[in-house]
Amino acid sequence: xxTNNNNLAARTYQKQFAQLMQTVFEAQSVxxxxxxxxxxxxxxxxxxxxxSVKVNDVPVVVGxxxxxxxxxxxxxxxxxxxxxxxxxIIYNDVDVPFDFNWALHEGxxxxxxxxxxxxxxxxxxxxxxxxxxxxxxxxxxxALVAAATDLGTDxxxxxxxxxxxxxxxxxxxxxEIIVPARAYVTADIYNAIIDYDKVSxxxxxxxxIDENGILSFRGITISKTPARYMxxxxxxxxxxxxxxxxxxxxxTRTIESEDFDGVALQGAGKGGTxxxxxxxxxxxxxxSTVTTGITLSQKTASxxxxxTKQVTVSADPATASDASVVVxxxxxxxxxxxxxxxxADGTITGIAxxxxxxxxxxxxxxxxxxxTVTE
Numbered sequence: 001x002x003t004n005n006n007n008l009a010a011r012t013y014q015k016q017f018a019q020l021m022q023t024v025f026e027a028q029s030v031x032x033x034x035x036x037x038x039x040x041x042x043x044x045x046x047x048x049x050x051x052s053v054k055v056n057d058v059p060v061v062v063g064x065x066x067x068x069x070x071x072x073x074x075x076x077x078x079x080x081x082x083x084x085x086x087x088x089i090i091y092n093d094v095d096v097p098f099d100f101n102w103a104l105h106e107g108x109x110x111x112x113x114x115x116x117x118x119x120x121x122x123x124x125x126x127x128x129x130x131x132x133x134x135x136x137x138x139x140x141x142x143a144l145v146a147a148a149t150d151l152g153t154d155x156x157x158x159x160x161x162x163x164x165x166x167x168x169x170x171x172x173x174x175x176e177i178i179v180p181a182r183a184y185v186t187a188d189i190y191n192a193i194i195d196y197d198k199v200s201x202x203x204x205x206x207x208x209i210d211e212n213g214i215l216s217f218r219g220i221t222i223s224k225t226p227a228r229y230m231x232x233x234x235x236x237x238x239x240x241x242x243x244x245x246x247x248x249x250x251x252t253r254t255i256e257s258e259d260f261d262g263v264a265l266q267g268a269g270k271g272g273t274x275x276x277x278x279x280x281x282x283x284x285x286x287x288s289t290v291t292t293g294i295t296l297s298q299k300t301a302s303x304x305x306x307x308t309k310q311v312t313v314s315a316d317p318a319t320a321s322d323a324s325v326v327v328x329x330x331x332x333x334x335x336x337x338x339x340x341x342x343x344a345d346g347t348i349t350g351i352a353x354x355x356x357x358x359x360x361x362x363x364x365x366x367x368x369x370x371x372t373v374t375e
Contacts, residue, residue: 010255017125017252017267024129025245030225031140033182034238035245035273038136044248050098050272051246054091061087098248098270100139104128108254109262117263121254124265136245136271141184141229141319143243143273144236147280155189155234155287158196164286165218168237177239177282183217184225184236186289193217227289232321234287242279247271288321294330294365296346301358302372303340303350310347311369313360330362340371350374 018040025038041050063084106124113120151168155161165183172181185193216222220237230236252267275283293316303309313330315323332342339354348358350373358369 010253013121013125013252013254013267014249017129018249020125020129021132021247021249024126024133025136028130028133029140029245030137030184030223030229031144031245033180033221033223033240034144035140035243036241039244039246041246041248044098044250044270047248047270048097049095050248050270050274052093052095053274053276055094055276056089056091058087058089096274097272099143099272100135101268101270102132102135103269104252104265104267106265107257107260107262108265109260111261113262117254121263121265125252128267132247132271136247137226137229138231138319139271140243140245140273141225141231141236143275144184144238144283145231145233145285147275148233148236148238148283148285149281150233151284151286153286153288155192158192158198161189161192162196162198162218164235165220168220168284169218171284172239172282175282179239179241180221181219181237181239181282182221182223184223184230184238186227186230186234186287187224189234189287190222190224193222226317228317228319230289230317231319232289232323233285234289235285237284237286239279239282242282243273243275245271245273289317289319291315291320291322291326291365292317294326294360294362294367296360296367296369298369300370300372301348302374303348304374305350305352308347308349310345311358311360312346313362313367326362326365330360333359333361335359339373 022038022040026032029035029038044050061084066082066084108117108120108124110117151164155164168181168183225236247269248271249267249269252269254263254265257264295314295316297312297314301309301311313327315326317323320326332344332346334340334342334348334356335358336354336356337351339350339352339356340358341349341351342358343349346360348369348371350371353373353375356371356373358371360367
């Protein structure tokens, strides 16, 4: 796959990685229906701006053709004639910035890959592309939620979920939305719709009984979506193809390592999202996801006597609406303070050789890290 520059100490893979990113994005991005294909931009090394778009906010005026006698007769294209008053339309440039950056840095040892570096590089770039698409899923979900109008949080019954869908259908009718619309829903909402006893009687709903799945509800296509991409919401409504996702690849390369027999796989780039202001009026959210547990930044830790290491708490999912509250409420405790102590900020200190368990607690949630202290 990557053989066009094998004789160089440094090999570049920008084009290959760009194609890989686009292929993986099309297959694995949760929000492809709303944002379309991933756009890859060139020449972005020092650019803060990804691209510019031409926009104008001049409303369209529908006039009447004037057939009265002697109305601007013979004046052709002047400001006033039978076609009515002429309105000047001015388009302005709006810069679209990059929202975030990404990087990769890995080491591939020739011995461990049986001297087949090409295959190893191809494998790692494929996995890196998948990881970048997951990052895009988080960013795209955040962009939709930030642009949306929220419709409320109570989705505790099937009737209330049905009412939200009914409300959105009415809004789309009034907004004259003519493209297909989609509802990205968390697993609990998806299951609630399937279990809704009136679903088969709701107009515009299609249920696949064989696969226990629902295809659409009130004419809106349903996409079951991981909670970590929903940015604290249970439902995100959006018409298809109203936004764009883009990335720019600064570099993707391998370079001979100085400290082991192998290569360093390195890459850097930027990414962003864009939704026209007019399109934001068609995005709605409903419901709130809540934390279902907590995790620590690592499950095991090894430190020396007198040394320190900090562990951090994260809510699961990290985008839950109450995530910050859950994280800030976390406390730490050590099973054996003669071996290791832990401070309020999660900093572990080795006291004596041995083993101890550090437990983080937030409400009913707990997470642990097994600590080994050595001399």
